Amino acid sequence: QKEVEQNSGPLSVPEGAIASLNCTYSDRGSQSFFWYRQYSGKSPELIMSIYSNGDKEDGRFTAQLNKASQYVSLLIRDSQPSDSATYLCAVNKDWGAQKLVFGQGTRLTINP
Amino acid sequence: ETGVTQSPTHLIKTRGQQVTLRCSSQSGHNTVSWYQQALGQGPQFIFQYYREEENGRGNFPPRFSGLQFPNYSSELNVNALELDDSALYLCASSGGSQRYNEQFFGPGTRLTVL
Numbered sequence: 001q002k003e004v005e006q007n008s009g010p011l012s013v014p015e016g017a018i019a020s021l022n023c024t025y026s027d028r029g030s031q032s033f034f035w036y037r038q039y040s041g042k043s044p045e046l047i048m049s050i051y052s053n054g055d056k057e058d059g060r061f062t063a064q065l066n067k068a069s070q071y072v073s074l075l076i077r078d079s080q081p082s083d084s085a086t087y088l089c090a091v092n093k094d095w096g097a098q099k100l101v102f103g104q105g106t107r108l109t110i111n112p
Numbered sequence: 113e114t115g116v117t118q119s120p121t122h123l124i125k126t127r128g129q130q131v132t133l134r135c136s137s138q139s140g141h142n143t144v145s146w147y148q149q150a151l152g153q154g155p156q157f158i159f160q161y162y163r164e165e166e167n168g169r170g171n172f173p174p175r176f177s178g179l180q181f182p183n184y185s186s187e188l189n190v191n192a193l194e195l196d197d198s199a200l201y202l203c204a205s206s207g208g209s210q211r212y213n214e215q216f217f218g219p220g221t222r223l224t225v226l
Contacts (some may be wrong), residue, residue, distance in 0.1 A: 004154075031214055039186055043202055043217040044155065070206050088154050098143065098213060102154030 003024055004091050006103035019076040021101055023089030026059050026070065033065055035074045036088040038105065044088055048074060079110045114139045116205050116218035124224045126192050133188040135203030135219045142166070143207035144186040145215060146178060149200040161186055163209070190223075198225045 004025050013019040021035075032051045036044035048063040050056045050072065056063045062075040072091075076083055086105040092098055117136045125131050137144050141224060143162045156216035158172035161180035175191040184205075200222050204215035 034214070036217075040207065043200075043220045044213055046216060047212070049214055062160070088156075092213065094168070098145065098160065098215065099157045100145070100147075100204075101157070101217060102147075104152070104154045 002103075003027060003101045004089055004103040006087075006089050006106045007094055008104055009107040011106055012109045012111060013079050013090075014077060015110055016082060017079055019079045019083065019088050019108055021074040021076075021089075021108065023072045024070055024091075025041045025072070025101075026095050027091070030067075030091045030093050032092040033063070033072045034090040034092070035061075035072075035101065036086055036090060037065060037083075037087045037103075038044075040085075054070075067069050071080065077109075080105070081110045081112055084108060085109045116203060116216055118143055118201075118218040118221050120221060122222045122224075123221070124226065126226050127195060128188065128192045129193050129209070129225075131193060131223065133190075133201050133203075133223070134190070135186045135205075135218055137184045137186070137203075137205035139215055140208040141205035141216075142184050143205065144180055144184065145204045145206070146186070147202040147204065147217075148172075148197075149202055149220075151199075154217045156186070164174055186218050193225045195225050198223060 035048040050063040089103040090100040145160040146158040149155040159169040206215040
């Protein structure tokens with residue numbers, strides 16, 4: 001079992017709709033959770049961090065965390081073609097070392 | 113605020129050679145982490161430096177080594193290059209007074225081993 005799992009996609013969503021990206025993790029002791037966006041040929045860009053159960057909203061983005069189910073998700077409202085990218089879920093198991101474990105990423109395409 | 117910078121942007125080496133990659137952390141950050149990202153995969157943690165000491169290491173052989181300098185910049189050294197070392201090498205800095213647990217990536221160095 002991989003430590004962090006994501007559906008590799010591609011996930012295709014019409015412009016203006018809600019894109020839903022999901023991630024599961026195996027270590028119950030995981031402390032913090034991050035979503036990165038990576039455009040083709042570029043480096044990952046941090047878009048959301050979440051540490052507590054529940055929802056966290058930032059503009060069009062909402063991160064959701066359920067530690068009991070070991071599940072974290074990212075919702076993108078009013079999807080735009082510029083949101084087309086690979087979305088990486090990352091989990092930090094250890095506050096001290098801040099070692100991020102990444103999923104393989106989900107490729108998202110927003111269709112105009 | 114200056115972001116994370118990396119050099120060089122691209123590098124081509126042959127098998128068996130050695131390479132040094134460089135990273136300057138974001139201003140106010142004292143921690144640098146290095147990751148390797150193969151094509152189509154998520155980044156994999158190599159190691160992390162905090163105040164010039166290694167502070168955690170992933171599942172990489174000893175021929176991957178690093179340094180951190182007093183100004184918090186860092187180097188990644190890879191000896192005896194293998195074909196499988198071809199990847200995007202990412203440096204991330206963290207440890208600012210706010211959002212200290214968040215890691216911000218530089219643009220990366222694309223290494224090709226022939």
